[in-house]
Amino acid sequence: MASRILLVDDEFDMIDMLGEVLRENGYTVETAANGVEALTALEKGHFDLLLSDINMPRMKGFELLRIARERYPDLKSALITAYNINDYITLAREQDVGNIICKTSPFNFEEVLSMVKNLVTEDVFGIEKYVDKSAEIHTLEIRHSRDIDTAVDFATEFFGKIEAAVRLNIALREIATNAVFYGARNERGDRKETWEIDVALKPDETVRVSYARDAEKIATAVVDTKGRLTKRDVLYWLDRNIARDLDGTPLNIHDIHGRGLFISRETIDRFIINIRRKTISEIISVQFTEGKYKGYRPLLINEF
C-alpha cells in the first residue's frame, strides 16, 4: 500500500508542485493550508508522514509537529522552509526535530524525495542511498589512528583536484578523528592530554570510511559501530554553536565542544547523521561538484 503523506504549507503553489512530484513517485498525498486544517486531516485519516512548512499564520510548523506527535506517536514528521534553518536550531533542539530541508532555487526535488523515502522506510544507512545508482563507491577501514591520514589521502586521490573535494576532505579529517577518538574509543574532550594518539583500534572499534562519486556529487561516509552519538547531543552542540544570547554572543563562545561538528556541517552542502542507538553512528557528507545548491543547508538527523 502506498505511503500517505500530509503536506502543509500556506503557499498553495508550493504544495501543488510538491504534491505532484510525490504522487509521481508513488506516494498518496493530501494537502492542508494551515495547522488547523492539518490537524483535522490527521484526525480523519491515517498518515505515515507529516511534512510541513514552518512559517505559517496562526500555527507555526513546530507547534503543529508537537501536537501531532503527541496525538500520533507513530507519525513521522519533517519540516520544510524557505528561511534560514540555523535560525530554528534552538526550536529544533527543544522539540527534538531532526529533519528540516530548504526550499532553494534551483529547487532540490531530489533532497525532498530522499528525505521522504528515508523517513518512511527508515532505511537510512549506507552511502549508496545518497548518490546515483551509477556511482563509483570505495570503502576503507581505519584500524589504527594512523589510518586517519591514509583515509584522507585516499579521498584526495579519489576525488581529484576540485574545489568541492577540498571542503569534503577538510570535514572528513574532522569527522574521522571524532569517530576514532570520541566514537570508537570513547575519549573525553576535556582530557585531551591523556589521550593515546598513536593507538591501534580493537576489532569492535574499527571505523569504516566510504567514498562515492557520481556525475553531480562526491560523498564520504564515516561509520563507527559503537553508536555513542545521539541526536540530542548533536542538536545540543549545533544549538550552542549557532544560537546566540541577547547580546548576540554565541552560547559556546568559551567552550569548543562540538565545534568541529558544527564547522563540518557549515562546510558541507548536505550533512547527514544516521544513528542506531548504541549500535551505529554514521556521518555522511555530500558535496555538489558544481556548487548547484548554494544557500541554506538542511538538517538531516535520523535516530532509531
Add this chain to the structure above:
Amino acid sequence: MAHPHRKEVAVLAKLGAKLIEKLGEAMSVDYALYVVDHPEDLSAHSPETAIVPLTAIEPPFHDWLERMRFFSGEAHILLVGDPDALPEGFLASARQGQCSIIPTAWVANGLFLPGLFQACQMREQRNQIADLHRHERSDQDLHRELDFRSQVLRWEKDFTANIISSITSGLMISDLEGNLVMVNDETKRIFGIGPKDYLAVHYREIFEAPAVLAMEEFSAAALRSRARVVSERSFGEDLIVSWKCYPVVNQAGEIQGTLHLIDDITKQELTERQLVQAEKLATMGTMLSGVAHELRNPLAIMSGRCQRLLSKKDNFDEWTVHYLDSINEQTIRCGAIVNNLLSFSRRESAGYDYYGLGKILDEVLTYVDYQNFFDKIEVRKQFKDDPLIYCDRLQMVQVFLNLVVNAGDAMNGHGILTLTAQARGDTTVVGIHDTGEGIDPKNMKKIFDPFFTTKEAGKGTGLGLPIVYRIVQLHGGEIHVTSSPGNTLFEVILPTRKKDGLSDSSR
C-alpha cells in the same frame, strides 16, 4: 618723509625703563635695542635702552650684529620700527644670528606682549646653556640672590610658557597683515614645519599653498564677520584639521589681528568614517535581509515549476524549451543574488579561538588552486613567523578568499599574487598584493560600499568587500588599501589576542 612709527616709538620710549625692568626680571633681558630712523624722536629713554639709528646699520650685517651684541650685552630682541625700511639682507642676517625681530606697530595693536613673549621664549630656549655658564662666573652672594629671584620669576614665566606649549591645540596669532606673532609647537608639528622662530614672518613664507589658502580664507572670514569662524579642512589624505579662527579685538573694539586654534582630528575622523561605514552596512544588511527572505518562496516555486516543465521537454518544441531554459536560468540567478544578500546580512559566527594564520591562508590557497583562472598566476607566500590570531575561522577564510579572488580577477589570469603575514606588536598584519590593473582613485572611497562593482552585469554582486570590511571590523581589526596600476595592496590588521569586549558582543 613722514614718520609712520613715531607714535609707537614715543610710547616705547615712555615704556622703556619700565619695560626693561620687567623684562629684566622675568626674562633676563639686559638691554632693549631700538632701531629707528629718527633717533632724535626718542628724547627720553632709560640707560638700559640703546638707540641705534637706521643709518648706522651697514653690511656686513653679521659683523654689525656682533658689535651690537658686544655693546648691548645680550640684545637678542630687536624692536624695529619698520622692518621693510631696513637694509636688504639685514632681516635675513638677523634671523640667522638668532635675533628676534618685533615690529613696533605691535605696540599699538596690542600684539606686542604676545610677540615679545614668544621672542623671549625662543631666546630662553637658546640660552639655557649660556645661562649656566654665566651663573658660575658671578659673585657667590649676588649670584645666590639673583638666582633666587630669577628662579621665582622663571617659574612664573615657565608656567605660562608651559600652558601655551602644552595645550594640545595648535595656536597661532597673526597681525592684520599676516605676520605671525606667535606659533606654538603643536602648530609646527601639525604642519610639519621646523622648530624655528617665525616671529614677524608672513605666513605665506612659512606654510605650503593649501595651508596658506586656509589661513587667508579663515582670517578674512573672521575679520569680516568680527566673529569666530569654525571649519574643518583636509590637507591631502593624511591630515584633517579642525580650524577655529578668532578676531583679536582690543578693549576699544578695534581688531588687531587673528588668533587661530588648530586641532589635528585625522585619527578621529578616520575612526568615525569607519564607524559610519559599518553602520551603513549593518542597516543595509537588516533591510536587505527582510526583502531577501520574502523572495525565497516565490523563487523556489518558480524554479521548481521550470525544472518540472524542463523534465518533460520532449513534449515541447525547441522554441518553448529555449524560453523555459532562459526563465530557469534567470530564476536561479535571482536565487544566487538572494543568497548573497542573505549571507551579507547574516551574523554567523562559529565562535572565536586562536588559529594559525598560515593555516588559514593555506586553506584559502587550496580553494583557488583548483580554479582555472589561477593557473597562470604565480603565488608567493612570505609568512614571517607563524602568527596566531584570535578569530572566527570560518569568517577569516571568507575574508581572505574574497581578497585573493579579487586579486586574481584584477590580474585577469596573469600576474603575481603575494601573500605576506607578520606579527607587529600585538597585532598581525596580512598583506594581499597583486600586480593587476589597480583601483581607480575615484573609486577608492567606494570599494567598501555595498553593490559597488566594476565587473560587468551578472559577474559580481559588489558584496565581497563590504562583507570583508564588516568581518574585519567585528574582529576589532582594520583594513587599508593602496593602489596604483600594477601594484595593489590590501592590508588586514588583526589583533593577536582577545580584545576587551570582543568576546562579549560578536555581532
